[in-house]
Amino acid sequence: MFLPFDFFFTVRLRTQAAALVLAACASGAWAIPTFDEVRTDFKPSDTLILSREGEVLQRLRTDATVRRGQWVALADVSPALRQALVLSEDKRFFEHSGVDWRAASAAAWGNLWNQRTRGASTITMQLAGLLDGDWRQGPGGRTVVQKVGQTVAAQVLDRRWRKDQILEAYLNLVPFRSELVGIDALSRTLFGKAAHGLDDREAAVAAALVRAPNARPTLVAQRACGVLRDMQRLPQRAGETTTRVECDALDLFTTAALQRRAFDASEGVAPHFARYLLRQRHKDGAVPERVPSTLRGPLQRFAVQSLQQHLRELRGRHVEDGAVLVLDNATGTVLAWVGSSGQLSQASEVDGVLALRQPGSTLKPFLYAQAIAERRLTAASLVEDSPAQITTAAGLYIPQNYDRQFKGWVSVRTALAASLNVPAVRTLVMVTPDAFHRQLGAVGLPLRESGDYFGYSLALGSPEVPLLHLTNAYRTLANGGRASPVAITPGKSWRVSAEAPTDAKPRFTPAIDPRAAFIVGDILSDGNARARTFGTDSVLATRFWSAVKTGTSKDMRDNWAVGWSERYTVGVWVGNASGAAMHDVSGTSGAAPVWAQVMGFLHAREPSRAPKAPGGLVRAAVRFGPGQPPSAGVPQPLEAARDEWFVPSTQQPLFAIDSIASGPYSTSAFGRKSSKNAVQTPTAPPAGVAARITAPASGTVIALDPDIPPTRQRLQFTATGDAVQWRMDGKPLGRGPRVAWLPWPGRHVVQITDAQGKVLDEVRLEVRGAGVVSAPPRAGAH
Numbered sequence: 001m002f003l004p005f006d007f008f009f010t011v012r013l014r015t016q017a018a019a020l021v022l023a024a025c026a027s028g029a030w031a032i033p034t035f036d037e038v039r040t041d042f043k044p045s046d047t048l049i050l051s052r053e054g055e056v057l058q059r060l061r062t063d064a065t066v067r068r069g070q071w072v073a074l075a076d077v078s079p080a081l082r083q084a085l086v087l088s089e090d091k092r093f094f095e096h097s098g099v100d101w102r103a104a105s106a107a108a109w110g111n112l113w114n115q116r117t118r119g120a121s122t123i124t125m126q127l128a129g130l131l132d133g134d135w136r137q138g139p140g141g142r143t144v145v146q147k148v149g150q151t152v153a154a155q156v157l158d159r160r161w162r163k164d165q166i167l168e169a170y171l172n173l174v175p176f177r178s179e180l181v182g183i184d185a186l187s188r189t190l191f192g193k194a195a196h197g198l199d200d201r202e203a204a205v206a207a208a209l210v211r212a213p214n215a216r217p218t219l220v221a222q223r224a225c226g227v228l229r230d231m232q233r234l235p236q237r238a239g240e241t242t243t244r245v246e247c248d249a250l251d252l253f254t255t256a257a258l259q260r261r262a263f264d265a266s267e268g269v270a271p272h273f274a275r276y277l278l279r280q281r282h283k284d285g286a287v288p289e290r291v292p293s294t295l296r297g298p299l300q301r302f303a304v305q306s307l308q309q310h311l312r313e314l315r316g317r318h319v320e321d322g323a324v325l326v327l328d329n330a331t332g333t334v335l336a337w338v339g340s341s342g343q344l345s346q347a348s349e350v351d352g353v354l355a356l357r358q359p360g361s362t363l364k365p366f367l368y369a370q371a372i373a374e375r376r377l378t379a380a381s382l383v384e385d386s387p388a389q390i391t392t393a394a395g396l397y398i399p400q401n402y403d404r405q406f407k408g409w410v411s412v413r414t415a416l417a418a419s420l421n422v423p424a425v426r427t428l429v430m431v432t433p434d435a436f437h438r439q440l441g442a443v444g445l446p447l448r449e450s451g452d453y454f455g456y457s458l459a460l461g462s463p464e465v466p467l468l469h470l471t472n473a474y475r476t477l478a479n480g481g482r483a484s485p486v487a488i489t490p491g492k493s494w495r496v497s498a499e500a501p502t503d504a505k506p507r508f509t510p511a512i513d514p515r516a517a518f519i520v521g522d523i524l525s526d527g528n529a530r531a532r533t534f535g536t537d538s539v540l541a542t543r544f545w546s547a548v549k550t551g552t553s554k555d556m557r558d559n560w561a562v563g564w565s566e567r568y569t570v571g572v573w574v575g576n577a578s579g580a581a582m583h584d585v586s587g588t589s590g591a592a593p594v595w596a597q598v599m600g601f602l603h604a605r606e607p608s609r610a611p612k613a614p615g616g617l618v619r620a621a622v623r624f625g626p627g628q629p630p631s632a633g634v635p636q637p638l639e640a641a642r643d644e645w646f647v648p649s650t651q652q653p654l655f656a657i658d659s660i661a662s663g664p665y666s667t668s669a670f671g672r673k674s675s676k677n678a679v680q681t682p683t684a685p686p687a688g689v690a691a692r693i694t695a696p697a698s699g700t701v702i703a704l705d706p707d708i709p710p711t712r713q714r715l716q717f718t719a720t721g722d723a724v725q726w727r728m729d730g731k732p733l734g735r736g737p738r739v740a741w742l743p744w745p746g747r748h749v750v751q752i753t754d755a756q757g758k759v760l761d762e763v764r765l766e767v768r769g770a771g772v773v774s775a776p777p778r779a780g781a782h
Contacts, residue, residue: 032131035165042172044068045185048290049274051297052490058268062278062287067263069184070289074168076196077183077680080203080231082167086222087230088207091125093167098124098158099151121150123170128153130173141455149204156460171195175210175259185263192262204228205254221247221254269304270295272339272351277488294333299326299601303336306597311341311574319559319590321345322574324598327470329478329567332506333487336598340577347577356464357558357573360418360551363440363461365477366512367427368416369520370439372464373513376430379413379523380655382422396565407532409638409657411624415518417529417665419550419587421460442511443473443483461551471562477521477547478564480614481512485519514614519645521547521611524563539592542599544608550587557581563599565608570598584725618646625656691721691760693752698699698763704743714740717750724752724760743767 022291033041044244045063048056061067076080086093092100100122128150157166174185179673183206187195198206201224208223215223225247268274273295281287303324313324321344326336339351366625368395371377385407407420415423428436436458437451447454447463468486476483523529524547527536534540538546540561548563557579562571572591575582582590613619624638695718696702704713713770717726718738726733729748733739744767751762 021747028199032128032153032160035146035161035169038173039071042068042071044289047274047278047287049268049270049277049295050290050292051089051295051300052293053297054292055297057293057295057297057300058270058274059266060268060271060274060278061265065179066181067185067189068181069188069263071172072168072182072184072195074164074171076194077171078169078196078198078203079561080200081171081183081195081198081206084200084203084207084227084231085167085171085210086123087234088227088464089126089210093123094163096122096158097712098154098156098472099123102204108344114212115218117155122154123148124157124166127155127166127170127173128157130170131157131692159195174210175213176206177213177485177777182581190257190260192260200231201250201253203259204231204250205257217255217258220253220258221251224254225250260532269301272353273334273337273488276337276351276354278390280488294328294335294488294490295337296335299336299598300338302601303338303598304342306339306594306601307572308341308344310594310597311344314585314589317583317585318580319576319585321347321350321352321573321577322572322591323355323467323595324594325353325467325571326598327471327475327486327569327571329475329564329569331487332472332475332484333490335568345577348578351576352573353467355577356466357575358461358463358553359465360461360553360558361421361424362470362474362549362551362560362562364416364419364424364459365520365524365549366439366443366445366473367424367431367436367459368412368523369423369477369481369512369516371427371431372412372434372519375428375647375650377412378644378646378650379411379519380624380646381412382409382624382638382655382657383412383415383426384408385410385420412638413523413526413529413644414532414639416523417526418533419530420533424459425456427664428456433458439512440473443476444469444485444511445473456728461553467560467573468570469561471569474549474562474564474571475569476511477517478569479508480514480611481510481517482508482514483511484508513647515617515647518611518614518617519647521564523547524549525610534588539588539596542596542603543601545610546599546608548592548595550590550592552585552587552590555581556583556585559585559587561587561591561776563595565599566611567600567606567608568602570602572597572598609705613645616648618648618651619643620646620651621653622651623684624652625654648759691719691724691752691754693750693761693763696750696763696765698765700763700765702743702767704745713743715743716740719752719761721752721760723755725754725755725757727751 023092043063045061045066045068046059047062049058049060051057090100092102112620121511132153139189161169171183173182175181176183177190180186181387183195186209187193187198187202188207190197190205204224204227205220211223212219230249251738266274270293273293277291277293278287281291303326307322307324311320320341322338322341324336324338325334327333327432328335337353339350339353342348360406368377406422407414407418410418410420410423412427414420414422431439433451433455435451437447437454440447446469447465449463451458472486473483488504497678525545527538527541530538530540540550540563541563544565546563546565548561550562551562552558558573558575559582560570560571560573563569572595574585574591574594582681620643621641623641626637695716702715716738717740719726720737722737723735723736724737726739728741729752733741734752747764747766749762752760754760
């Protein structure tokens with residue numbers, strides 16, 4: 001029998017086509033990457049932030065399209081999971097050469113007789129599909145070309161890769177459920193543990209998800225039960241005991257596991273710093289899997305713990321947020337960055353290091369430094385802490401100390417260290433708001449509005465600045481008036497140690513006269529100078545050299561403590577992210593204790609010496625003129641004699657005033673100030689004139705100073721006449737022409753009476769601001 005020519009021609013064409021298909025498949029298969037290339041190209045959905053010691057401080061999700069964990073080595077995968085996966089997907093994995101021809105024949109025979117059989121795709125073939133999308137199964141199944149290409153690629157993989165490499169890559173690349181890819185993401189999400197800790201039951205569920213990633217929990221549990229039974233039929237592994245698990249119990253376990261989401265998007269002790277760091281890295285290009293940082297791991301953890309512990313102690317005072325920043329003075333590197341109190345906060349995502357808040361009195365050091373540099377003041381200059389009315393374009397500006405008490409004539413050293421408000425405003429009048437505005441910009445505190453916008457309130461911290469910029473501005477004082485940016489990533493030759501990077505050479509720019517910066521630092525380190533406000537046993541006093549300033553914003557919304565030692569600058573803020581006011585939180589009970597603890601941790605084994613005076617400074621002995629004569633009539637000096645630092649040509653041996661009015665000393669802010677050339681002393685009224693209250697004036701509103709502990713604040717009441725008795729809200733308060741009262745929030749009626757109890761005069765006043773929340777002190781307590 002002869003066959004027609006067309007038949008031979010058709011067979012030949014089909015043979016050539018098949019050869020071309022095989023050739024195309026083979027060329028694609030030979031392009032499969034190596035194991036090392038696959039490992040290198042693997043990109044987790046999370047980025048790890050490392051400390052300078054190399055430990056992981058924060059894990060932060062950066063890819064929202066997929067959920068991948070870290071690459072897990074096969075040795076770090078539990079034996080139960082390896083066994084379950086092989087039993088479920090490829091029982092002869094260690095025997096075949098990439099393709100299980102026996103399983104393929106059984107599958108073909110079953111398809112011929114319309115019998116339902118398990119697919120013949122091996123782990124190696126599935127991995128080939130994961131590595132090359134051309135071999136991946138589509139919605140309608142794989143085409144003939146895809147099946148042939150996948151088969152060839154699997155055999156190439158088996159020849160080029162070891163079996164352990166194939167299994168390791170498969171476990172890290174296989175999609176499990178929903179967005180979960182890889183065993184690390186699966187085990188941490190569904191089971192809340194690492195892959196090496198999966199037991200037989202968890203491993204069976206994981207293996208069942210490979211075949212049906214998005215199946216219903218009941219179906220997953222059924223398949224997991226079959227895998228578990230296959231595992232229990234195998235010889236027992238060394239040191240293990242056989243545990244029989246009923247499928248009903250496995251069903252409940254599987255349902256619960258598939259509903260769990262234990263793999264948080266962020267985990268660690270530096271979430272806010274991690275986000276800030278990655279935002280900066282994104283500007284420079286792609287972010288690597290592991291990002292080194294300048295943070296010190298032990299210091300970061302201590303700062304977090306210290307802040308949270310202190311805020312727990314302040315529970316009940318309506319304060320729940322805080323932030324801590326530690327900078328290296330020499331390099332500007334960030335050593336600790338705590339942006340929130342974490343679970344204690346209702347706004348834990350808000351970064352307190354970057355949030356804009358009112359700095360309060362923490363701006364005063366830069367103001368006095370500018371005045372000293374411009375030779376307007378010296379550390380020994382006398383400034384008047386008394387009522388002031390300053391004419392502005394908008395009317396009169398009347399600055400007050402919050403407790404409405406005035407210290408009279410004080411030195412600049414005392415005014416700054418004791419954080420007196422009125423002397424600071426008087427100093428700003430000399431410097432001018434615009435000039436001070438430029439000074440703040442030079443130290444890294446650029447403000448949104450001009451100096452004229454803030455006016456003289458600029459001296460008291462009315463603008464808003466972030467803790468990051470404020471702390472770095474104090475670092476400028478620590479560096480002798482030289483400013484440089486903050487650094488958050490290590491240099492190229494960063495050493496894994498507590499030392500600074502060898503190549504960290506920041507570019508410093510002059511911002512403050514170094515002589516003025518030194519004098520301000522000397523003032524802020526002077527415990528005796530701050531004693532008038534904070535006492536000699538204040539938490540601000542450290543056993544090593546340090547300089548520190550506290551600050552509190554209007555209505556007690558923000559409390560700060562910022563200072564430096566020989567090597568470190570530490571800034572702490574406490575308050576509420578919502579802007580709500582705190583209750584009874586002073587300058588020494590708010591941020592200061594955290595500042596002191598962090599500083600103590602930094603210098604537990606490291607000394608801090610006072611800085612050396614820069615060239616051009618003069619140290620000279622000074623005396624102060626007499627103040628108000630006491631009752632004995634012997635005048636006393638305003639302040640004790642001491643040695644003081646001066647900018648050349650500004651020194652003088654005696655600081656005094658020609659004559660001193662008694663007004664600033666004998667009366668409060670509400671009394672009438674006498675003229676400078678007259679000395680007035682409260683005396684009994686002339687015959688026939690009734691005694692009266694001279695201070696405070698009726699209708700006075702008193703705001704307590706949040707920087708001063710409430711127990712140290714007193715309001716002075718004065719009256720004409722010696723034989724008067726005082727009553728506060730109807731209760732005895734004291735007797736004589738002058739009494740002191742511990743201010744208590746609320747509205748009060750103050751009266752003076754004669755010996756028979758007849759009311760001679762009365763005033764009404766209101767106290768606002770900080771105050772304890774328990775029962776008020778009894779009348780007469782001083």
